[in-house]
Amino acid sequence: MSTAVILVAAGSGTRLGSPLPKAFVSVGGKPLLQRALETVAGWSRCDSVVLVVPAGYEAPARALAADVSGLQVVIGGDTRSDSVRQGLAALPPATEHVLIHDAARALMPLDVFDRVLDRLHAGALGVIPQVAVVDTVVRVDSSDLTHGGVDRSELGAVQTPQGFDVEALVGAYASAGGEFTDDAAVLRGAGHDVVAVEGHSRGFKITYPDDVRVAESLLGHASHPRVAVAIDVHQFDSGTALHLAGLEWPGEPGLSGHSDGDAVIHAIVDAMLQAAGLGDLGTHFGSSRPEFAGANSQVFLDHTLSLLTAQNLTVSSVSVQVVAQAPKIGPRRLEAEQRLTSLVGAPVSLSATTTDGLGFTGRGEGLLAIATAVLHGR
Ligand code: CTP
Ligand code: MG
Numbered sequence: 001m002s003t004a005v006i007l008v009a010a011g012s013g014t015r016l017g018s019p020l021p022k023a024f025v026s027v028g029g030k031p032l033l034q035r036a037l038e039t040v041a042g043w044s045r046c047d048s049v050v051l052v053v054p055a056g057y058e059a060p061a062r063a064l065a066a067d068v069s070g071l072q073v074v075i076g077g078d079t080r081s082d083s084v085r086q087g088l089a090a091l092p093p094a095t096e097h098v099l100i101h102d103a104a105r106a107l108m109p110l111d112v113f114d115r116v117l118d119r120l121h122a123g124a125l126g127v128i129p130q131v132a133v134v135d136t137v138v139r140v141d142s143s144d145l146t147h148g149g150v151d152r153s154e155l156g157a158v159q160t161p162q163g164f165d166v167e168a169l170v171g172a173y174a175s176a177g178g179e180f181t182d183d184a185a186v187l188r189g190a191g192h193d194v195v196a197v198e199g200h201s202r203g204f205k206i207t208y209p210d211d212v213r214v215a216e217s218l219l220g221h222a223s224h225p226r227v228a229v230a231i232d233v234h235q236f237d238s239g240t241a242l243h244l245a246g247l248e249w250p251g252e253p254g255l256s257g258h259s260d261g262d263a264v265i266h267a268i269v270d271a272m273l274q275a276a277g278l279g280d281l282g283t284h285f286g287s288s289r290p291e292f293a294g295a296n297s298q299v300f301l302d303h304t305l306s307l308l309t310a311q312n313l314t315v316s317s318v319s320v321q322v323v324a325q326a327p328k329i330g331p332r333r334l335e336a337e338q339r340l341t342s343l344v345g346a347p348v349s350l351s352a353t354t355t356d357g358l359g360f361t362g363r364g365e366g367l368l369a370i371a372t373a374v375l376h377g378r
Contacts, residue, residue, distance in 0.1 A: 003117060004048045004095045005040050005161065006087035009033050009061070009103035010076020012054065015207050019310050021054045023061075023103050026312055026377070027212055028221030034064045035106040041068045043110050045117055046099075050090045052076040052083045081180055088170055097121075098169065100183050101161035107215055108159070108203035115197040116163035126187040127163040129199030130156030158182055159199040168192055212312075216377070225316060226375045230270035230280070232263040235366045242327065244367075245320075245336035245350060246298065246343055252327045255367060258287050258294075264320050264336075265297035267371035268344065269304045275375045276313050301343055308375065315346040316374040322352040324367040 013022025023033035033053075040049055048070035053061040055075045065071050074090045076083030084100055091098060097120045099113060112129050119127040133155040139147040162183050169183065172190035180186050184194040206215055240254030245264040255261030270281045278284075284307075285292045285300050292299070308315065318340070322329055329336065329352035340348035355362045 001096045001121070002047045002092070002094050003045055003097045003099070004050060004091050004166075005043070005046050005113075006050045006052065006084065006091070006098060006100045007033075007036055007040060007103050008052045008076065008080060008083045008087060008100065009036070010052045010054045010083040010086075011080065011104070016209060016212070018312060021057060022206070023053065024057065025212065027106060027206065028216040028219045031064060032106045032206060033061065033103050036101070036103040037065050037068055039106070039108065039110060039113075040101070043113055045114070046070075048072070048092050048095065050074060050087045052087045079179060081176075081186075084183055085173060088166075088173060091166060095166050097163060098166050099161035099163045102205060104205045104207065105160055105203045106206060107218060108161070109200050112159075112197070112200050112203060113161055116161055119195055119197055120163045120165065124163075124195045125165040125168040125192045126184050126194035128182070128184045128194055128196055129159040129161070129203065130196040131159065131199040131201060131203075133157055156196055157199075158184065159203045159205075212377075226275040226277075226313070227372065228271045228274035229370065229372050230267050230274055231368060231370045232266035232270060232281075233360075233366055233368045234261045234263045234266075236364065237261075243297070244322075244327070245329075246339040247332065247336055249327050249332075259285070259292060259300070260294065260297050262297035263367055263369040264322060264340070264350070264371070265301055265343075267320060267369040268318055268340070268348070268373060269297070269300045271318070271371040271373035272304050272308060272315065272375065275373045276308055276311055278307055278311070298343060305345065312377055313375045314377075315344055316376050317346055318344055318348040318371060318373050320348065320350050320369055320371040322350070322367065322369050323355060323361050324352070325354055325357075325361060325364045328352075 009023035011022055016022050018025045024031045049068055051073045058073050061073050072090050074086050076086055116127045133152045137150040137152045172186045176186045176189055188194055234255035234257050236253045237256035238253040242249035242252040242254045243260040243262045273280055333350055337350050360366050361368055
């Protein structure tokens with residue numbers, strides 16, 4: 001009897017809020033899809049795997065699946081049901097049983113796959129893993145009134161992999177209309193019975209950013225902070241206006257530089273890029289990038305924050321110290337902190353010191369800013 005797994009991974013992950021499709025989002029240092037594939041690749045009872053991915057992601061998916069034997073990669077559709085249909089169409093002809101699994105349930109253990117297949121071998125046409133509902137359940141009507149009397153011992157929360165007799169499921173899909181949230185509903189719609197086996201709490205569907213953190217702590221990969229320190233120095237130039245810490249400083253000599261010379265923001269950006277392992281200011285905004293000449297430093301900050309988001313990194317906090325004889329930071333410290341906090345989207349603290357008249361800052365030739373950025377995985 002030949003068994004296939006269809007791994008559906010073609011969703012966009014809207015609720016996760018990542019610019020990458022959910023399957024390619026890192027969970028403890030590995031793309032979610034790779035984790036799901038490793039589970040399936042380690043299942044000796046599977047003869048072939050059909051991987052359903054978003055259009056344009058076939059090559060990176062194949063690279064992740066290099067070790068999986070009997071694998072095909074197909075492009076998914078706009079809805080999960082469309083993606084499943086694409087997967088079913090690609091099944092090898094002799095396949096008798098199919099397990100359809102959400103890549104988003106990347107931590108589902110193999111004993112659940114075994115339980116599902118055992119019931120198929122025992123003659124079931126449709127099998128779903130389910131877990132008990134632990135919360136009290138009520139009905140809520142359109143005026144927010146709650147109605148009790150729902151017996152949760154009769155309820156089950158449905159997971160994947162869901163197992164099917166291929167002929168029965170393909171027939172059910174051929175006659176199904178509309179949208180279904182799972183494949184068992186399609187089989188039921190065609191009048192077939194679907195039985196339940198015990199699922200697993202680790203098979204939860206990674207849906208929201210917090211789910212990634214839960215998965216990482218279950219894997220023992222609770223994300224460690226990434227920290228970097230960076231400095232920036234600019235020379236005073238009395239011919240320009242001072243931009244510092246995202247504020248204008250009327251009457252104070254300005255700072256020279258390729259951009260607006262805001263050493264505080266430059267040091268912050270450099271520390272963030274370093275902490276993320278993304279190079280430095282020069283890599284992204286150097287003098288070889290004429291489009292950034294004279295640019296408002298907030299442009300650097302916004303661009304850097306979008307680079308961090310693409311890496312699933314978020315800023316936890318930033319602190320900056322300004323080393324200079326002038327301007328006096330103290331009277332505007334709170335205002336500067338508020339401005340920087342709103343620009344960075346995380347708490348930014350600012351302090352200042354002089355060097356007792358020593359060195360280039362003591363002589364009033366220039367200003368130095370030193371920033372520490374703390375980042376976390378999303
Ligand atoms: N899926 C798919 N094709 C789609 C939509 C979903 O293959 N058009 C897959 C997802 O990749 C996921 C599984 O179905 O493995 C369950 O879907 P869900 O958790 O809703 O993932 P997304 O649709 O990606 O997320 P969201 O609904 O937040 O956009
Ligand atoms: Mg979805």
